[in-house]
Amino acid sequence: MSVSPAPARLPPAEPLPLGLGLGAVRQRAQGLPLVPIAIVATLLLLAVFADLVAPHNPEIGALAQRFKPPAWSVGGSSEYLLGTDHIGRDVLSRLIFGARVSVIVGFTAVIFAGVLGTSLGILSGYLGGWVDQVIMRVTDTWLALPALTFAIFLAAIVGPSEFNIIIILGAVYWTRYARVIRGEVLSLKERDFVRLAIVANCTKWTIMRRHLLPNVLNTAIVLATLMLGVVIVTEAALSFLGVGVPPPKPAWGLMLADGKKGLMAGYWWLTVFPGLCIVLMVLSANLLGDWLRVKLDPQLRQL
């Protein structure tokens, strides 16, 4: 985002992954986008029931079985369906447990950022004055810093752990919400129901809580689904660089980092499968968000 109030025609600086509007989704917009929902649901189920579904322990491997290719390749076995990594851990199991990590980190961070961003957005939009100025200046400044860079910076300071990463991602991404929600509150402020509430002597807090919040909830939810993809990719990048979820926890990004070690030797399954999972998750989140956007609030088409 421009760190100055941009002329009306400037688009958002950070390319939010939205507005995909696949023709197929549009035409089926009356119904549910089955495929993305199925994928997200599967990932959620895997995350919850990982212990039951995964064939092996994701964190302990058998060194004798290292670098085994997937079952259908030469040298593979059906015991390790998608192969093993450099310590002999089963890739499939790690992917399944990795879903849990992605889901937990992704969802929690998105919700955290959402709660923080929405609250500040409402406060900023409704209260105006210096509160607005302060929050907006901070938002603009933090938006000027690329999310990844900022996240790396914070991770370097507080040290990586699953919990820290969630906090960091929340701290980095709340600004996206704040800006949008503030804009919406600004236009809602002029609406009659708010004016009526003021006339009826409601306190500022009541107005914000009972009148503004439910109305911005739609926008917030749509933003959340769209942010999910971004957050997951950022988390994967952080883990890939070594400042994300720390080993031996199986984060997909971490698997990619490990996979790089075997890349030159041609151990493709260590790179392809984790990446594929990331793509599937992000893709589904984006499609879902896009569908929700059309469904919940046609006005958001401008986003």
Added chain:
Amino acid sequence: MTAPPLLELDRLSAHYVTARGTRVVRAVDEVSLTLRAGETLGVVGESGSGKTTLALTLLRLLPPAARIVSGSMRFAGEDLLAKSPAEMRRIRGKRIAMILQDPMASLNPLFTIGDQVSEPVRVHEHVGRRSARERAGQLLQAVKIPAVVQRLREYPHQMSGGMRQRIVGAIAISCGPQLLIADEPTTSLDVTIQAQYLKLLRDIQRERNLALIFITHNLGIVARMCDSVAVMYAGRVIESGPVRQIFNAPSHPYTRALIESIPRLGEGPERLTAIDGQPPDLATLPAGCSFQARCPRVFDRCREEAPPPFAIAAQHTARCWLVAPGAR
């Protein structure tokens, strides 16, 4: 006696069809009109009555979803429907020109006035840049814009609304068209500017013997500017004829209601009459006359069959069972 008509539309129909073919919007339905050089035809109607679509149909600039389904269009004796896209392109801007409603939106903000005014001349008459610029200057003078040289270098946003509309007019007449279509050209202008602009149009028309189609919802303008008028409702021309005739003796109930709804000075506010109801959805027109839901004099036949145009007097026709020969 008189020259052959410049423009002849005979039962022209243009429909929009949705992708799945389920909804058909009869935007222009069985429209017949004639116009001669030097004459002004007013096309009147509410929003959505098909006035603008008619103009676009004439120029064959309908969006891909729309299609001309029946009827004929003849311009200077030539069949417009038989023209190839390249031929139509040569007609647009050169022999038939159009002025749009919002001059600020019609002018490209990134190019100078000079560039935009000289464009049609450069494209249609293949003149060089310098002579095109001179022509542009002359055109701006023709529409009474002062400080021409300065203006040519300026951008649209630097002009006032009235000036912009004159520029759009200059663009329209740049290649000497025979027919000019003006789609609500004064609607976005200040009232004080409107009269000036209308006078300008009148003068230009007389100088060049232009045929003018004036699309508007303002009957006052029609009374002042037009020789004949066609009243449109739900895509159909429900009454047409010489202006005097229509104003003095409106035959169709809709026309009558329109004329009566013009507020007159001196009569109190109780005198304001509006027409009840809303224009119909063009996709779901009822069988029979499309005005039936709002007509104060509707009867059974109206609901069964749509009336064809009946002649009331010379050149004066109306689509109404009330004026059918033998009716009443």
Added chain:
Amino acid sequence: MKRFIFRRLGYAAISLVLLSVTIFLFVRVTGDPTVLLVEPGASRDDLEALTIELGLDRSLVVQYVSFVRDVVQGDFGRSFYYRTPVLELYLSRLPNSLLLAVAAMIFSLAIGIPSGILAAVRVGGWWDGAGKIFALLGLSMPSFWVGLLLILFFSVYLGWLPSSGSGTVWHLLMPSFALGWFFAAAHMRLTRSSMLEVLGSEYVKLARLKGLPEALVIAKHAFKNALIPVLTLAGINLVLMVNVAVVVETVFAWPGIGRLLYEGIAFRDFPVVQATVLLAGTMIVVVNLVIDILYAVIDPRIRYER
């Protein structure tokens, strides 16, 4: 116009101040400066010397002032690992990142703009559908994964391209593709929607009414107008590219500032990390400012509005 420039400058200045305050506070308050800013393996005396040097025993405001003073003079500390002033290190790596970003930007615009225009002009057609799929993929595939796949394919399997380092055009190809991929999709999408909007505008309608050939209508009237938002985004993205290339540079061992940041965290070289982040933010603020001003120059409307 002058007032416009001054106002923009003012906002930029405020942002820079806020940026430095944010980074400063995070390091000194949230983190433990004695751990972060001290070389690993320092002795107790070193620690004490550093405390005095950094003024860690003084109030925050005083610390901030000296922090800013150092920064403005170009003193960002010394790298523990390389033992050179950080600024020197940063500046020596910056051109590489710029090169990568420019290459990636060229790639993303060369693919994004034409496909966006085609998708808009042939809206609903085959090309539009293909474009949408491309956009979807581009935005969902992380750039570093694309990079890894490229290495797998072109270095390991085909052996055509080098998998790491820099120096020749061949080294540049894969990293710029990986980096530009995401942005190509974003640019395509924006071009398409911008073009569609412009194609539906009144002035394009008038251009057609003038009888201009369709090619001229698109190339002259639609194109320039549609491109404005795209180029703006591209400018902003260029700076973004320079800074988010961390992972791509790491994957390809490309010696830019992204890789420098990675080394900073890998070797616990915090001055490097701090400086990189501060400079990244500064760069973006400054570039946004320049873009805003350039924008006013290009678009005559804004020039006169202020």
